Amino acid sequence: MNEFICGMPKAELHVHIEGTLEPQLMVAIAERNKIKLPYKSVEDVRRAYTFEDLSSFLEIYYSGIQVLLTEQDFYEITWNYLKKASSQHIRHTEMFFDPQAHITRGISFESVFIGILGAMMDGEKKLGISARLIMCFQRCMSVASAMEALLLSLPYREWIIGVGLDSYEVGYPPKKFASVFARARQEGFLTVAHAGEEGPSEYIWQALHYLKALRIDHGTACIQDMQLVALLKAESIPLTVCPLSNIKLHIFDSLKMHPLKKMLDMGLHVTINSDDPAYFGGYINENLLAVQEALRLDHNDIYRLARNSFQATFQTAKEKMTLL
Numbered sequence: 484m485n486e487f488i489c490g491m492p493k494a495e496l497h498v499h500i501e502g503t504l505e506p507q508l509m510v511a512i513a514e515r516n517k518i519k520l521p522y523k524s525v526e527d528v529r530r531a532y533t534f535e536d537l538s539s540f541l542e543i544y545y546s547g548i549q550v551l552l553t554e555q556d557f558y559e560i561t562w563n564y565l566k567k568a569s570s571q572h573i574r575h576t577e578m579f580f581d582p583q584a585h586i587t588r589g590i591s592f593e594s595v596f597i598g599i600l601g602a603m604m605d606g607e608k609k610l611g612i613s614a615r616l617i618m619c620f621q622r623c624m625s626v627a628s629a630m631e632a633l634l635l636s637l638p639y640r641e642w643i644i645g646v647g648l649d650s651y652e653v654g655y656p657p658k659k660f661a662s663v664f665a666r667a668r669q670e671g672f673l674t675v676a677h678a679g680e681e682g683p684s685e686y687i688w689q690a691l692h693y694l695k696a697l698r699i700d701h702g703t704a705c706i707q708d709m710q711l712v713a714l715l716k717a718e719s720i721p722l723t724v725c726p727l728s729n730i731k732l733h734i735f736d737s738l739k740m741h742p743l744k745k746m747l748d749m750g751l752h753v754t755i756n757s758d759d760p761a762y763f764g765g766y767i768n769e770n771l772l773a774v775q776e777a778l779r780l781d782h783n784d785i786y787r788l789a790r791n792s793f794q795a796t797f798q799t800a801k802e803k804m805t806l807l
C-alpha cells in the first residue's frame with residue numbers, strides 16, 4: 484500500500500509556496516539577507532511550530548516570510564518545493580502565492596513573480612513537472628489592497644492561471660471580495676477560495692455564489708450542511724483537503740476524527756494536499772500515508788483521490804492526457 488501511495492502519479496492543488504520554506508532554507512536565506520531571526524538554530528525554528536489555531540499559525544507564517552527579499556529567494560523556495568514534489572511523483576501542481584504579504588514589505592511584484600516563474604520553467608525543463616500559479620488575496624486585508632495586487636499582476640496574466648482567497652477566515656466573509664473576483668474573472672483568471680477551514684459552511688456558499696469559485700480550498704465544514712453537500716456533488720466542485728494542516732491547526736482533534744473518508748463516501752470530489760508542508764510536518768505523500776492509516780482507506784479510495792486530483796486541475800482535457 485505504501486509503495487502504491489508514494490509511487491502513484493498525482494497532482495497537488497493546494498500548496499502555498501511561502502509555506503514550503505523549510506527551516507534550514509529560512510536560516511540560510513536570513514543569513515544571506517542579513518536578517519536577524521528570533522530563533523537560535525534550525526531546531527529552535529522547528530520547536531516554534533506548534534499552533535493553537537489558524538491565527539497562531541499565520542503569525543509564525545507571516546514572520547517566516549520576512550526573510551524573503553530577492554528574486555533569488557523566491558526562485559529557491561519554489562525550486563526546492565518543485566524538486567520535493569517531483570520526488571513524490573507529483574506530475575502537476577497549482578501553487579498559491581501571497582503577493583500582498585510581499586508588496587506591503589516594499590518588495591516588487593516583479594521580483595516575486597520572476598523568481599517563482601524561473602523555478603517553474605526549470606521545473607518543467609529539468610524535472611518534467613508542470614506547474615501553474617494562483618495568486619491569493621488575503622481576506623484580512625482591504626478590498627482596495629486586493630484590487631491593487633490584481634492590477635499589478637495584469638502584465639503577467641498569461642502566467643497566472645487563477646486567483647484565490649486565503650489567510651484569517653473567521654470574521655472575514657468571502658462576499659466582501661465579490662467585486663475583486665468579478666474583475667479577475669473579466670481579466671480571464673479562474674477562481675478558487677479557501678472556505679470552511681476554520682469558518683462556517685456559510686462561507687462556502689458565499690465563495691460559490693459571490694466569487695464563483697470553481698474549487699473550494701479545505702471546505703471540510705460542508706459536512707454540517709447537507710444542502711451544500713448536494714450542491715457540491717451536483718456541480719462536481721472539487722474540495723482541496725489538507726489533513727495534516729487540519730490536525731496541526733486543531734480543526735479536528737485527530738486524524739481518526741477527520742471527515743475525509745465520510746466525504747469520499749458521500750461522493751464529494753475531494754483531493755489530498757499539503758497546504759504549508761514546511762510547517763505542518765509533511766508533503767503530499769505524508770498526508771496520504773497518514774490518512775490511509777488513520778481512516779483505513781483501501782486501494783480504491785487512494786486511487787480515487789489521485790484521479791480526483793488530476794480531474795480537478797485547471798488543465799485542459801488535452802493537457803491532462805499528457806500528465807498521466
Ligand code: ES4
Pocket residue numbers: 499502537544649650651677680728758759
Ligand atoms: C494558510 Cl492553512 C492556511 N489557511 C489560510 N490561509 C493560509 N495561508 C497560508 N496557509
Ligand code: ZN
Pocket residue numbers: 497499649677700758
Ligand atoms: Zn491553504
